[in-house]
Amino acid sequence: MKIGISTSSFFLRRHTEDALSFLSENNVETAEVFLETYSEYNKEFGKLLSARSKNLPVHSIHVLTTQFEPQLYSVNDRAQADSFKILRNVARAGKELSAKYYTFHGPARLKRTPLKINFDRVGRITQEIIDLLGEYSISLAYENVHWCYYNYVGYFNELKKRTHGLKATLDIKQARQSGVDYRDLIKEMSSDIVTVHVSDVNKDGKMCLPGKGVTDFSELFARLSDVGFDGAVLLEVYKDDFGDESELFDCVEYLKSVASKYYK
Numbered sequence: 001m002k003i004g005i006s007t008s009s010f011f012l013r014r015h016t017e018d019a020l021s022f023l024s025e026n027n028v029e030t031a032e033v034f035l036e037t038y039s040e041y042n043k044e045f046g047k048l049l050s051a052r053s054k055n056l057p058v059h060s061i062h063v064l065t066t067q068f069e070p071q072l073y074s075v076n077d078r079a080q081a082d083s084f085k086i087l088r089n090v091a092r093a094g095k096e097l098s099a100k101y102y103t104f105h106g107p108a109r110l111k112r113t114p115l116k117i118n119f120d121r122v123g124r125i126t127q128e129i130i131d132l133l134g135e136y137s138i139s140l141a142y143e144n145v146h147w148c149y150y151n152y153v154g155y156f157n158e159l160k161k162r163t164h165g166l167k168a169t170l171d172i173k174q175a176r177q178s179g180v181d182y183r184d185l186i187k188e189m190s191s192d193i194v195t196v197h198v199s200d201v202n203k204d205g206k207m208c209l210p211g212k213g214v215t216d217f218s219e220l221f222a223r224l225s226d227v228g229f230d231g232a233v234l235l236e237v238y239k240d241d242f243g244d245e246s247e248l249f250d251c252v253e254y255l256k257s258v259a260s261k262y263y264k
Helices: 016-025 043-053 069-073 077-096 119-134 155-161 172-178 182-192 217-226 246-259
Strands: 002-006 031-035 058-063 101-104 139-143 167-171 193-198 232-235
Touching: 002 058, 002 246, 016 031, 016 043, 031 043, 031 232, 043 077, 058 077, 058 193, 058 232, 069 077, 069 119, 077 101, 077 119, 101 167, 101 193, 119 139, 119 155, 139 193, 155 182, 167 172, 167 182, 172 182, 172 193, 182 193, 182 217, 193 217, 217 246, 232 246
Parallel strands: 002 031, 002 232, 031 058, 058 101, 101 139, 139 167, 167 193, 193 232
Antiparallel strands: none
């Protein structure tokens, strides 16, 4: 198990390549690369990132979801085809970084009307996504997100029945925003969890760095250990959740000290 930082924590502070260099220079043991826009979704940018990452292992890649991920499930054949082309270019960038996983949000739930999910169709398309990423030695790690399809317990199990090779990303912030207990998501995702996004919240409900709020991270690591989790725990916070960037590295050390009770 490794503890690292997502470059998304530097969104609007540093460009992606600069954030990755900064993490490498500060000896972070693993990272998630958050690709922010279309000009970063290609093999050439992946090569640039690889050069800038130096010896920093990249665990996973992530994208600005609304730009194309929902359209992978579009009923418009042209929109869907265009989205799969973009996904393939993202995968090419990920391969240059030797990323193992693609953190995935999938379809958004933007309308207020009740949603009836056709799981057979969603499962079939999700398998197509898994297969495409597999061509680049990348696995799909579906994340729970409060404004997307996976915002309740049970969705992942329905997809898993209809796919093979599906992995999971647990986000404790998104669980809270969905009104879901992250413990129940751990039970559902179980041994399929490969990535965990962590942040904290204070007693007033404001997001902050882990260790500065009320989240019991000892319990989180205990529960992850119980399901055999051995992936990456990644600090993923917003730019206004901290002051000096050195606070991020202090936070990583805090998480390592808590995790050491359960991971030797």
